[in-house]
Amino acid sequence: MDSKNLKRICTICARGGSKGVKNKNIRTLVGKPLIAFTIEQAWQSNLFDEIAVSSDSVEILEVAGSYGIRHLIVRPAELATDSAAKLPAITHCVRSVESILNTEFDTIVDLDATSPLRTVDDIKGAVELLETKFVSNVITAAPARRSPYFNLVELGGDDIVRLSKQSDKPIVRRQDAPKCFDMNASIYVWSRKGLFDFPTIFNFDTRLFVMPEERSIDIDSELDFEIVELLMKKSLDAKK
Template identity: 65%
Template sequence: MSRICTICARGGSKGVKNKNIRMLAGKPLIAHSIQQAKQSGLFDVIAVSSDSKDILAVAEQYGADVLVNRPYELATDQTAKLPVIQHCLTTVEEKLGRQFELIVDLDATSPLRLIEDIVQSVQLYEENIDADNLISGAPSRRSPYFNLVEVNSEGYARLSKRLDKIIVRRQDVPNCYDMNASIYIWKRAKLLNSKSVFQAKTLLYVMPEERSIDIDSEIDFEFVSFLAKKRGELS
């Protein structure tokens, strides 16, 4: 099965300025995902999509096979993830004159994943031939059935989801997970015809919390830097 890895990194980050090329454990943030993809040995092509010339230059330096210039309309704060991946895929296919059967998207802002996470998630997806796609996630700290609340139109707090019985222990609620924005996997036709990451048959690859931090703020960057240094594997 032909596989492409896409890594999509926008230049304009408000939470952490220039985060995709900010140094983390001795190398630019995006370099970690590129090198993980290369070291997995799974991909025919590794493509990086960005609206930033600086990001694309760093991506080329660290071994990306194809660089995709992302148009402005796909690089705003309001741009959804799927159109960006779709654009990256079709641009690469046009450049190379070939199609890819499996698309694996690695988020540059989630560098704490292990190579085995990439390998095992691809294996899980390819073993479940009826699955539409795969997303990664981590066990949730808050449960919508127990201690995650919403405020209704009258201004009162309510549990986000309710069961038929009263729950007094967190251990008694259904398992819930946070999307960790680390790994997304699609078959080509499904990706190009989808408008949501959630499909009728979406698989979940579960990762532990310590490998699931998505950098969206300065405190996230500090946490990831601390964990990377403690683990000693990203230096």
């Protein structure tokens, strides 16, 4: 199928509860609620037939509505606990919009609200990779600072420190280790079949879209928030 004829939906799933950073999804970041940056990126990409925000929080949904989102999906309580996986929330959101519109989407893109440093080109690149390679899904990551073959260690039950992953021969330089990446939770892309027939993050044909470290910070702590805020302010000052 020609990619121009594919129907695409973007989901943005944002829970109300947050232990690391209180109310982080709507906390003000350089003048805007955090979630607003992701919503604006989705609009600016011009990729999506529909954009939907899923949340258990009325306040988050109200903020999303103020930024032009018409599909405000109330997430069931069982999908909004601290231990609930995100994937069921994504499929619930997609199914809900499909039921409202009586349609089906070919490509599903989930953008994490806590990764505001991504660019529109990152979104376009990840979607293009899925649709040109005809794979089940695409995930995003940045080159890892640490290697499980070289300087990433685990503490065993005997309190002995060991490398996380052993190689056939000793690796004395990180550059000689197999390439490793840190998942940045920024962009997830699925084909329809990939999402609903194989609802996992890692499938037999999962592809990787690599993003630089400076666009890969996922806000999960106060320190993360401060770093992102610093980088955004620096970017804004550079444009003045």
